[in-house]
Amino acid sequence: MTGRSAEIVDSEICVVGGGPAGLSAALAARRAGAQVVLLDLFDRPGGQYFMQPPHPVSGLAAAQVGQGRALIGKVRDSGVVIRSGVEVFGADGAGTLLARQGERALVVRAKALVLATGAHERTSPFPGWTLPGVMNPGAAQRLVKMHGITPGKRVVLAGCGPFLLVVAAQLHHAGCEVVRVVEASPSPLRLAATLLRFPSRWAEAAGLLRAVAPLWSRFRFGRVVAEAMGEGHVNRVRFAFLDGEGRLGADDPETIDDIDALLVGYGFRPSVEIATLLGCSLRHDWNAGGHHVAIDEASGATSVPGVFAAGEITGVAGAYPALAGGARAGAAAARFVGRPAGHSPPSYAGRADRFAKALRRAFRVPYAALGQLPDAETLLCRCEEVRATDVAAALQDGGCDAHGVKMWTRAGMGLCQGRICGFGLSVYAAQRAGLDPASFGANAARFPARPAPLDILAEATAAAIAAPQGNLADESRGGLSGSASRD
Ligand SMILES: Cc1cc2nc3c(=O)[nH]c(=O)nc-3n(C[C@H](O)[C@H](O)[C@H](O)COP(=O)(O)OP(=O)(O)OC[C@H]3O[C@@H](n4cnc5c(N)ncnc54)[C@H](O)[C@@H]3O)c2cc1C
Missing domain, CATH: 3.50.50.60 (FAD/NAD(P)-binding domain)
Structure with missing residues (x-):
């Protein structure tokens, strides 16, 4: 331990992710009168679609950058506290998030969470x-x-x-x-x-x-x-x-x-690590990128009370459905904390969803072929240096799902927590063992879901234990225990 203490941030609603879904959720919740802090890993808000380069851009990206800048401006002007460069690596079921911002540990306590952590690329x-x-x-x-x-x-x-x-x-x-x-x-x-x-x-x-x-x-x-x-x-x-x-x-x-x-x-996979730590139920659909957070479509509510989700984490569909899902989830989170939101979903939502589904059907991922590509020496898990032959041996010894193979070989147990290797492992194992890749399961991320230095882990954990109250489970507070702090 360094003797430093973690910063504690209290807010009615905490949105994780500053892409289209998170920005839209934060705005909807704030417009309903809720106090909102938005945490995002990148140096600048915008996520993938609304990525904000530090220099002028031309070509295809210019329109997206402009659209994103306008939305970010609205979110800031509304009074949402945006904290960039914050990486959430831990979460407990009561709504406390553990994070780091540079060398500083952060503990965020909220009465409702909106998870909008997007997707990452599907690598095979x-x-x-x-x-x-x-x-x-x-x-x-x-x-x-x-x-x-x-x-x-x-x-x-x-x-x-x-x-x-x-x-x-x-x-x-x-x-x-x-x-x-x-x-x-x-x-x-x-x-x-x-x-x-x-x-x-x-x-x-x-x-x-x-x-x-x-x-x-x-x-x-x-x-x-x-x-x-x-x-x-x-x-x-x-x-x-x-x-x-x-x-x-x-x-x-x-x-x-x-x-x-x-x-x-080969397209994108929903980034479900934080949702998994919180215990949110997942669904599987290859056309939606594989495992994604199960939600109530009308509100974005997950299986965990007080935890809402929007955007690619709920199934890969693109930026416009993410914007619409964010608005729904933000409004529902505001209602959850007692701020009724007069909200109607953007009119393009239904069309955007249908377009996303049609595109997914047009571009089918060739799972079977991808599972056939590795040779015996190909690394399947780069963090733990697990080769295809090791996974084949684990399957032969009785490992019959993602968890079993992880226990046998450490595949998926390293720094990436399965983000990079999870898809490749499931398609390889499926074709070796004659399984449906979906039934092979997913490696659940464990704490810390993202790499963090030990002193930060220790500071954040100590602070969370010392100040556990102030979150989803604590409806009795009825108000705020502090204020969302700005850098
Ligand atoms: C690499 C990549 C590039 C893409 N480029 C395009 C493109 O050019 N055009 C296009 O139409 N679509 C693109 N997409 C698809 C894109 O995901 C969606 O169109 C859209 O951005 C989805 O919005 P979202 O808000 O759900 O997620 P995102 O825009 O991905 O936003 C998620 C945000 O969550 C943050 N986050 C994730 N985990 C954490 C954490 N643990 N702690 C804190 N913050 C976290 C990330 O920093 C990110 O800013 C891309 C996707 C990826 C993965």
Whole structure:
């Protein structure tokens, strides 16, 4: 222990996550008269869709940045206390959150929580995936958007979903040579058919398609990355075709050499760690990104009284459903703390949900093929250095679900708590053991859900034990025990 003490923050409502869902929830709750503090991991609010670069941006991202800036301005003006750079790593069922802001421990006590922690990229292992230069498309996007740095000159993008188009356009705009865009879906026709059904999205889609038009001849469909190669850094990639069943087919004879970066992503997975620590029930739906927080659609209420959730954490659907879900959850959280909100959901909510569902059907993730990709030596869990052969042995010895394999091998027990490896483990184990990947289960994150130095853990835990009151369970207080503090 350092002798420092944790900062205690009391607020009626605490929103975790400053993306579209969290911002919208905070605004709705504040407009209903509730006192609101919003915590966000990043240096600036906005989350993924409304990411706020420190410099002017042009191209596709400009409109999103502007829209986000306007929303953040409204949230600040409404009196919501926004605390950026705050990473929540612990939570108890009574509504106390343990967090860090730089070198300082933080304990946040609220009467209602809104979880809007978004999603992270769905990564799947293949031989060579740990080589430097292999990364997620979102990492490359962040490098370009926030820091003006490209991941390299010659770049290959691969995976599944419309996000590949977005990143391809952004990298092209930033001056990269996008050599190939390899999409697992069999053809662009499904995307075209989906778009035709939603005229309200034609302008947005036209903008994106215009931005990727110069790259159209570089697109290939119905295949996946089979192997990344290089000495100390990726410089070569080969692909495999998918068969009609979504399993690995023949090798694609084409290999691509002299690349600087290989960006591979298969869509997004809900970031459910904090919700799991709080005991919120999860549901599974591959089309919604896998395990996500189960909510009452009308209010965003989770299975834990006083805990609400919105946005991608409740199922991957995109920014507009996240905004609508945030408004519903924020208003419901305000009602929960006794601040009745005259709230009506934004009119685009139903349409946005339908569009998101149609897009998910258009871009099906090839689970079976991804489970076939690792060879015996491929690392499935990078934090604990667990290879495919170790997981295969655990399955043979009787490990029959995510928890069993974790106990046998430590896979999913490291710093990422399964965020990076969870998906790859389940698809690999499923194809080895002939299971449905969903029935393999998910590794529940344990405290601390995110890495934190021991002194911060100790300070936050000691402060939470010393001052446990002031949260969901304590309805008798009826008012505030303190005020949300500003930096
Ligand atoms: C890497 C990535 C890039 C994306 N880029 C695009 C894009 O360009 N275009 C597009 O249409 N969609 C994009 N998406 C999809 C995007 O998730 C949604 O469109 C939209 O941003 C969802 O809003 P949200 O509020 O649910 O989540 P997000 O916008 O992801 O916001 C979640 C917020 O929660 C915070 N958070 C998470 N865990 C913690 C914690 N433990 N403590 C404190 N704060 C925490 C994060 O810092 C983040 O700011 C991207 C998704 C990802 C994962």
